[in-house]
Amino acid sequence: xxxxxxxxxxVRRARAVxxxxxxxxxxxxxxxxxxxxPAYADDYPSWQDVQNAQGNEQATQDEITRINDALAAAQQKxxxxxxxxxxxxxxxxxxxxxxQAAAQRADELGAQAAAAEQAVQQTHEQxxxxxxxxxxxxxxxxxxxxxxxxxxxxxxxxxxxxxxxLDSTWAKLDERAREAESVAxxxxxxxxxxxxxxxxxxxxxxxxxxxxxxxxxAEAAAVADLQGHVTTLYAQLATLKDTTADVERRYRIGQQVxxxxxxxxxxxxxxxxxxGGYGGGGGSDLGGGGVNVDxxxxxxxxxxxxxxxxxxxxxxxxxxxxxxxxxxxxxDALNPDSGAYGIPQALPADKMAAAGPDWRxxxxxxxxxxxxxxxxxxxxxxxAWAHEVANNWY
Numbered sequence: 113x114x115x116x117x118x119x120x121x122x123v124r125r126a127r128a129v130x131x132x133x134x135x136x137x138x139x140x141x142x143x144x145x146x147x148x149x150p151a152y153a154d155d156y157p158s159w160q161d162v163q164n165a166q167g168n169e170q171a172t173q174d175e176i177t178r179i180n181d182a183l184a185a186a187q188q189k190x191x192x193x194x195x196x197x198x199x200x201x202x203x204x205x206x207x208x209x210x211x212q213a214a215a216q217r218a219d220e221l222g223a224q225a226a227a228a229e230q231a232v233q234q235t236h237e238q239x240x241x242x243x244x245x246x247x248x249x250x251x252x253x254x255x256x257x258x259x260x261x262x263x264x265x266x267x268x269x270x271x272x273x274x275x276x277x278l279d280s281t282w283a284k285l286d287e288r289a290r291e292a293e294s295v296a297x298x299x300x301x302x303x304x305x306x307x308x309x310x311x312x313x314x315x316x317x318x319x320x321x322x323x324x325x326x327x328x329x330a331e332a333a334a335v336a337d338l339q340g341h342v343t344t345l346y347a348q349l350a351t352l353k354d355t356t357a358d359v360e361r362r363y364r365i366g367q368q369v370x371x372x373x374x375x376x377x378x379x380x381x382x383x384x385x386x387x388g389g390y391g392g393g394g395g396s397d398l399g400g401g402g403v404n405v406d407x408x409x410x411x412x413x414x415x416x417x418x419x420x421x422x423x424x425x426x427x428x429x430x431x432x433x434x435x436x437x438x439x440x441x442x443x444d445a446l447n448p449d450s451g452a453y454g455i456p457q458a459l460p461a462d463k464m465a466a467a468g469p470d471w472r473x474x475x476x477x478x479x480x481x482x483x484x485x486x487x488x489x490x491x492x493x494x495x496a497w498a499h500e501v502a503n504n505w506y
Contacts, residue, residue: 156182156341162348172352179345179352183364186338186345190469191462197324197331198453198461198472202446204324207317214313218306225299231292331472338469362420365484368466373488403473407441410455410475417479421487431493434500435482443475456482 157178165175346357346364353360414435415428438457439445446453453461454471455478464471467481490496490506500506 183345186342187465191465193331193334194472195462197328200324211313211317214310218310221303221306225303229296335469365467403444405442410441413476414479427493430497434497454478
C-alpha cells in the first residue's frame, strides 16, 4: 500500500507511531562518494531560541521548522559520511579480493612453470639415453661391407632395426623437448606477469584499506558530533510540541520513510527492503568506527520494541525468522550484489539515516527503522514474513 498523504501530527503525551513504507531497490557503487555541501548551515537552534518561541504560535511554528531543517541537515550529513565509509570499505574488499586472486594465479603459474621445467629436463635426459644407445648400436663401416663381412648377418639386421627404432624415438623426443621448452618459456613469462600484477594489486589493496579506514574514522567523528545535536533537537521539538523526544523521533522516522516511498512511486521503482537477503556469512569488515555486531542483543532489543508498534510478542517469531534469513541479525550484513545493508537489509542502505546518524554501526537504530518499515508496508512482522516466504524478499 502506498500512502499519498503525510502522517498526522503526534498526539500530545501519547505514542504516535506512523506507517513507514517500502524501499526502492538500488545498488551501492564501489567508488568513493563525493560529499556534497550540507543543505543547511550548522546554526543549530539553542534552548534560548526554544524558550523565546514558546507562547507565540507563529514563533513556535517557525522554530519547529528550523529544528526540522536542522534534523534534515544532520540526516544528510550522516548519510553522506556513512555511505562514503561503506563504499570505501567495499572498494577495499574488492581490491583485497583481486589481490588474493592475483596471488593465487601467480602461485599456480609458478608451479606450472616449475613442472614444465622439470618435464624439459626429463625429456633431455631421455634424449641423452637414446643417443647413447644409438652410439652403441651404430658402426662406421658401410652397410654392404657389414653384410658381406659380418659373422652373423641376421644379428646385423636386428641391430639395424633397433637403430631405426632409436632414430624414430630420438626424433620424437627431440620434438617433444622443443615443445616442452616452448611451454616452459611461455609459463615462465606468464608467471612473471602474474607476479607483477600480484604486487601491483597488493599495493592497491593496501591503499584502498587505508582509504577505507580514513573514511570510517571520518564517519565516526561526524556521527559522534551529529548524535549529540540530534538528541538535543528532538528534545527541543518535544518541548515546543508538548510531547516526548521518543514520540517526535518515531514520528519523524514515519514521515521520512513515507516520503521515501512517495519518491519511489514517482520514479516507478520497485519497492522492497531487500532482494532475498545478503547471502549469509556476515557482512563486510568495514574497518574504523567498528560496527556493533551482537545478534543476541539485537534480538532482545527488537523484542522489547514490539509494543511500541502495537504488536504482541507472538509477532517476534516471525520477525526472528525474517531477519535471520535476511541478515542473521548482523548489523554489518552487506549484500555485495544489491548493496542492501544491516539487520533489516535496507536498500539503499542510507535510507536508515532517517532513524539516526549511527545507522551504519548501530543495530538498534537499524531495528527502529526496520520495524517502522514493516509496520507501514506489511502491518506486522508476520505479514512481512509471509511475503518473504512467497517472494524471497520483503
